[in-house]
Each structure stands twice: as C-alpha cells, then as structure tokens.
Amino acid sequence: MPPHKPADPSSLRRLILDLLPAAGGAGAANPVLFGPGGALDSLGLVNFLADLEYRLAEEYGRELVLASERAMSRSRSPFRDVDALLAYVLELLAEPAGNAARPPTASGEPRT
C-alpha cells in the first residue's frame, strides 16, 4: 500500500467517476449516485463503495470504511451524488489516520 498522500479534488473526482457504470450519467455536472434518478441501485451502490474503498487504499494509502455511522446519520446522504461523495471523502482523507497507529499485527502485515 502506498504511503498516505494528500488528495487532489480533481483527481479524486475522476477516480469516483471512473468507477461509475458507463450509463451512470458520468457526463452530467453532478451525477446522482443513489435514489431517484440515480446511476446505481442498492447492489450497485454496495459494489461501487466496495470498489471505491479499495481504490482509495491504493491511491491514498488509507483504509476507510465509507458507510460509517457518521455517513449514515447525516441529514443529506454523502452517497446521494458525486459532489456530496467527493466532499465526504475529502473530509475523511483530511483527517489524521488516527487508527493507523496500531500494533504491527493489526496494521495489515501478517505475523507468520
């Protein structure tokens, strides 16, 4: 996994758009992800968020769980459209990776 690096909004936006299905309204200014008129059904959203978590780890070296309590408790869902998701992910990436400072065996490196 790459070391933690800051996220550039435009490249992060491209990363999100690249994960949308071809007919997912990627040409729109702010494609709707989920809900009325959204590009994704519920299973599509599950796949999309799983892909995004893995891509964020590859690109930015951060192990994020996007469907967190924080995301679910917001009055405006961060999974509604691309702008909302982009803002939410940038917010998460801007935070210190406090949970990364864990014992070696819990950090993703196996002890054999």
Add this chain to the structure above:
Amino acid sequence: MKKNRRIVLITGTSRGIGRGLAEHFLRQGDTVCGCSRGPATLLHRRYAHWELEVGDEVAVVAMVRAVVRRFGRIDALVNNAGIAAMNHALLTPADTAQRIMATNFHGTFLFCREAAKAMVRRKAGRIVNFTTVATPLRLEGEAIYAASKAAVESFTQVLARELGPAGVTVNAVGPTPLPTDLIKNVPAAKMNALLERQAIRRLGTVEDVINVVEFFLAPGSGFVTGQVLYLGGVNG
C-alpha cells in the same frame, strides 16, 4: 469455485476447530489466512497469521484488505472464532454478555462485511458462519451464548439474500459439542443430557465440521445459501 489453491480466511485458528480447519485446507493445497488473539500456533509456508480481536473493526478491516492486497482475492471466509460462558442468565455479568456478543456476533458481522466487499467485486465467494446446537435446543445455562448464535443464524439468512445476486453464498454450520476447550468445564451429567437430545448420541469431531464446511465450499454448492446445518441430528 476451483477446489485447489483457494484463498481461505479462517477466524480463530489458534486451536480447536479453527486450527483443524486451517490444517485441513493447508493439506488440500490452499492458502490459509488465519487470526486469533495471540500469536500463531501454526507454522506453514501457505499460512499467514494476524493477531487481533475479531470484534475490533479497525483490525478486521486492516486484515481483510491486507489479505486481498497480498493474495488478490478471498475465495472463502470461515467465521469460526467464538467464545462461550456457561452460566445461569441471572448470574451473568453484563460485561460477559457484551464480550460474547462482541466476539460471536459482532466479529462474524465485521468479517462478513469486509470479506463480502472483496467477494462482490469478483461476483464469487463463499461464507460459512458458525452457530451451535445450543440455539435450537434452547439449552439452559447457555442463554447468552445461544442468543449470540441465534443472531449469527438470522444474520446468515438475511445476508444470504443480500449477497445472492452478487454470486456469494452464506451458510452456517451448527456443531454439536466437540472435545475442545469450549466445553472443558461443562459437568459430565449436563453433557450426557445434551447428547441424549441428539439423534446420534456422541460428541462431534473436527472432521464432522470439515465435511459440512467443504460441502458449502464445493463447486456444486453454488445454489445452496441461507442454510443452517446442525450436526448430530438436531433440528432447528
């Protein structure tokens, strides 16, 4: 699913059924990623060990993603880790109940959630959770343990429906008591009374459990999901 060279993630591999399962899959030529609260007790070139609490979300996320990064996929998840505390419900400390739920249910949920994310990306995967005959038998003295496994059963059945369209099966095996550390403090009379309620009145073996797990993982079992299979002739 290809039978050989599977990537199998098993929780609770330090001893008992989990260790037996790990050794079995290694003998089949598979790669096993295991975990327990302590260091590895199993040394093998195709075995990788993580030291963690299965109810610790950050540790589980880190392990599952590390497995996917290292091996490219997870073919099967076997949620074996579990703890029990035999006691009358009225004499059970709240902390004990919380600890049992954290390991047995919350741990199962976390590993399912994270492994399934990797599985749905490939539209393939098998998950086997662990329950117990104590749940359908409504065993006195095991209220919290049985309740935690009832939660696992219900979770298994709903998750099977949620993941069915993604090509991932989710089932559960319910062993009878085995001669493991989990039952070492159970009085003989109580154990005999329990065995009397089984259709086949003997303790289970690790091989009995392996047989069911391999059935759920077999290539021909792609249409088997949401099932809870009890050993010993116990019915739900």
